[in-house]
Amino acid sequence: MSLSYAGNSINLPVKVFEFLKLLIIHAEQTVTKEMAIEQVWLGNIEVGKRGAGNAIWALRKAFTELGLDHEVTFKTITKVGYQLLIKPQGIEAAIVTTSELPLATSSTTRRKKVVIVTLVILFISVLLSLLEVENQAVVNETKKVQRITSLEGIEEHPSVSPDGHYMAFLWRAHLKKNQIYIKDLTDDDAPLRLISKVANDQSSPSWSPDGQNIAYLNVDEQGQCSVHVLELITFIDKEITKNCVKSGYLNNLDWSKDGSKIAFSRSLGDRIAIFSYHVQSKQEIQLTKPNASEEDTLMRWHADNHTLAFVRSTELHAEIHSIIDDREQTLVKDKEVILALAWDRGGENLYFNSMEEGSFVIQKYNLNYKTLESFHQDNEIHSLSVNDTTDEVFYTRHVAQESIAVHSLEGGRLLENIQSSSRDMFGQVVPTTSNILFLSNRSGNWEVWLKQADKNIQLTQSKIHGLVSIPAVSPIFDQFVIAMRRPNAQHHSLHIVELPSGNQQKLLDIDGDVRNPSYSADGKRLYFSAKISGKWAIYRYTFISEKLEQVSEGNGKYAVEDDDGGIFFTKDNTRGIFHLSADRHETLITTKLSDLDWGSLFYKNKTLYYIKRTEKADFIIARDGSGSEVELMTLPPITIRNGMGISPGVNDSIIFTLQGINDSDIYKISIK
Template sequence: METTDRPPAHPILSAPFRVGDWVAEPMANQLTRGETVRRVEPKVMEVLACMAAVPGETVTKDEFMAEVWTGTIVTDDVLARCISELRKALGDKARSPSYVETIRKRGYRLIAQVETDVEATAVDGVAVEAAPGAVSLAAPPGLDLRRPELPTRTRPTVVLWALAAVAVVALGAVLAYQAGVAGVRPLATTPLTSYPGDERDPALSPDGSRVAFAWNGEAADGEPGAFDVYVQDARGGAAPTRLTNHPADERSPAWSPDGQRVAFVRCGVGGECGVYVVGAGGGAARTLAEPEGLAVEDLVWSPDGQTLAFSARRGRQGAFSLHLLPLDGSRPQRLTSPASTYPGDLAPAFSPDGQRLAFVRTALDGRQDVAVVSVQGGPVRRLAREQKGVTGLDWTADGEVVYAANRDGAAGLWRVPREGGAPRWIALGSDGGEIAGPSVARRGRGIAFAQQRVQSQIIQLAPGDDRGRLLLRSTRDDFQPAVAPDGSRTAFVSTRSGSHEVWSAAPDGSGARQLTDFGGARVSSPRWSPDGRRLAVSARAQGNADVFVVLPDGEARQITTDSADDVAPSWSRDGMWVYFASDRGDTWQIYRVPAAGGDPEPVTVGGGVAAAEAPGGGLLVIRPDKRGLWLLPPGTDGLPQDAAARRLPANLSPADWANWTVSGPYVYVLERRYDRAATVVRLDPATGRRVTVATAQDVPEDSGLAVFPGGQRFLLARQERADSDIGFVADFD
């Protein structure tokens, strides 16, 4: 079918709309009716939105092709399949339709009633329970209720930065190219800081004249010190004013609306956190609140000055959620309840009217969304869905959201309307580095942000070697290694091509070559087949995550097609099946699908975010709501028995879904500590005996773990670099 000389197409709705009994959310690719949430493929939603723009009118096949498949040559059966999937999702029938009617030899029309003035209902199918007024601070099931232990040198949100790191040179080239093509003159960026150590958490004063930030300085022995809060004139020149000086880390500065005070978070060595306030010119700090048992991040002040918002979680693991802290002495109120499998909800920012919070919601495999929720509670609504990670956001004075992300190989700033829609790129004349934590002036002009450089590399460890040897050298991010069963090849995820792809190399790291070409999709968790000829991998080629089998020539064959997220693949010992985790039901569960393709079948009922066949039979599973590693023994039918699950002594959280592997008769797990140190533990699933075989430092959250045959060499990721400076754009509104 030709793609040129088509009649003008109908527009596609992007805002939520009601069709019959269903609420459709085009930006979320989901349909909601009461408590029922169904997600559909992006093209299926576009077909529905195209018809909803002209309800009751016939949309011809050529019009569908021009609007939904612009510039792409496809056959009529592709449209027919989308219509079939849409009817299935809506519960409609072709012979007696209530929603979509077929107009023979012409096209289709939507016969159900359409309303366009509706609100979205959820993000990723997860209804957020938040009632007006006080919200219980009880931790969701499965969260660690022990007192938090946060690092004294590194913020947990460095994970957000590490997810999207790209090379400085490549970034500059991409941005310069985009600016030239678009005819956009980049905004002039002034570097406000270039001090040794790490300057982060920029907060621009309401009038745009000063920037508060956290800096860990440099101790006499050359090691980083504790973070303290400083204020720098946005015009530069003068030395910064130090507002705090404490042995504990003090971070996340937030300006009061009148610009006279700065609130901040102080977290001690044991993880106990408090919220404090100090005058913008210095002086004694005063306690605002000590949220007992909460690890606190990302503090922001409401426009009316009556409330603070922050991200927090209980303990060192589990999901961060958004909290409101009234300044009248009331207890904090929890506003969101993300699934415990997520790193959580981070980086809140108040809208100009103070009625909403925009924030970053992170999915299991690291994909991040820009979302918004009312301060009164209620459903979470997605504004933008990203592949590479979002590293902070803020609101503009006119009610748009500016966020930092890596889109299409370009790390920078983007802005999106509060109703959602296509993000617009903001050209910055920066000197490279990842952009993070944008902060916009409330009354005036200007935007501040961190320009940070984070790099993870794959190292090889041996028993007794605490430092390891760098195996793969590059200027990009390399992580989540895998070793072929015979030890002849390694595979890993890398951003060497400018986006996440799977690469392969010899056991000594030589001869690295790119295997996949997903072209910008987020890729994770490569796993070798038992014969060492194929790889299973999860990739977000169409927005949602699906499982692919990568052949020796690099061809990637998709073997799951559900509109849900399918992640963390692993092979059966005979190579006939691929296990994976999916949220296609009400909870995360383990499924398996024939390696050659076919219909997936459920494996667990008790939940799972990663699984692998156990050496002695049965299935090893990481639960979505519990810590540890669980062994499900085989039943008489060969399938694992959830009811007889036994917990093994492994300190793993749901976020560690990639940090373990099976090799020979043992299971090897990477147990991370709050200070980013980690131990490699060898576990015998039959006896439960565990032995620590290696230790490592500076291990990122999504490191991954691979073991060579014999268990004497291990591969994992190590963070080689993590520093940042503060940049400022004066001509921004």
């Protein structure tokens, strides 16, 4: 097969052509290396690993030789796979007679080959013609959306200097920690300036009003977070306070416009509050007062230097609040998730990023008129920053393509893979049928889906049933339990949903909120976290007796039952796994589980399985009753999604939610 463009032609090896076909079929999605190995190199792992790298290199080289820009066509997702950035449009296939194919081929087989070969050739021809249009579109699009960075890895937390001349941001290159760089926004040819002095994990840069200093979060080898200020001229780095909170890629630091104070988040055990550090007096003051399990993050100072906007969230919903002189008010309510905040220059409009019907949207809240409108929609958006001198919003766009994979516990062999053009996550096996239940935004909203052998069935409709969370599958019946917040309801409630019909009914009434259900191994009991009387705790519900009892004293987030009537459980904002015996004796058994992986544990065959993460790898750990631990499986770092990233499969298998968020770039768009 060959590629032709503008009168030039280049021959492609068969495997390279097959690899290009795979990219075309999954255009604008991440084609993982595992997919390529299975479908192009027929499961030959060693040959496929080398072949995939060679194939993408050959395609980039071919496009370059044809005079096309491969940078706007292909993208490497570090340690995960590859993407075709342009989505070809299909056109009517030309008729090819069977006489044009070898006579030894049967008519049915020949017909299939005709369709496949013809469509692929047409796809490629349309792809090549679109490249010229795409290159022009990039130029035209600069008036609206323009890419600022395009590095291999994660670029996050853009922070524009007060004069609009520079942008500080974090860059996580392959197998390295988050480091802070400065980019000259007025000179594209100027080299990046690395300002991180040590090889710690650093994030959330925030400029002083004079542009001479940058405050940032620093996380050391022991995981301790501290707030630092770096003087850019002298390069003197000072630690100003400890015990801050770094929450994934949330930007949890802001310097007031007058330079008098720095706001940051701090954990108070079962909640996260916002504190201010006063630069002159070095005094620290707690600004917000969240309830149990609430997290106050993403703080941003208003231009008046007194008003602070911030996000108050749980894993169930998020709101935007503001506080001034201890007076707190709610600005925006009832959002699934909010990932960023940014004021415009005068403080009249507050920009924030949220999810609307499964899509990421930058919205604008007007403080004076209390109006809310959508500003810009894109793929997975995270951080926001406003350039006051040019009236532009800077934001980060992540590559996100979660998928569900089933692997054997012994050897880690891939047994099944669920991939789609949507985001599929938090898979669980239905033991009675071996089908897989999962969350997905295939329909545009986050819903519960069931994968059967030959089809996928949508089981919930959020506009009718309400917002859904991660379900818990019964080990003995064709049903699952889910925490669901009905439209216009104040709290979540537990519902039983039948499989595969989707029929549902409320399980029990609780005077408070509920989350994170899980079944006992025999299916007779249900564990969940509930907020009753102002604090979250683990509760147990027995189906036959309909008895409800509190199990943990407090700060319980997710629990799984052991074989002796005790539970392994996690806590809000706390690293580690705790064990509560049947006689209510609590023990911390490990600190290796991140607080972001609160549900990534399960108990099976007298063994506790959980995730341990390092900078170089994600590990699946098996811990037996004596406390001995074995590293069963090793995956590339940040391969498994946070939350409930693993669950038990049938027999000796494990279900992963794999993520492709290993790459992001920074973009800008004009406010006007």
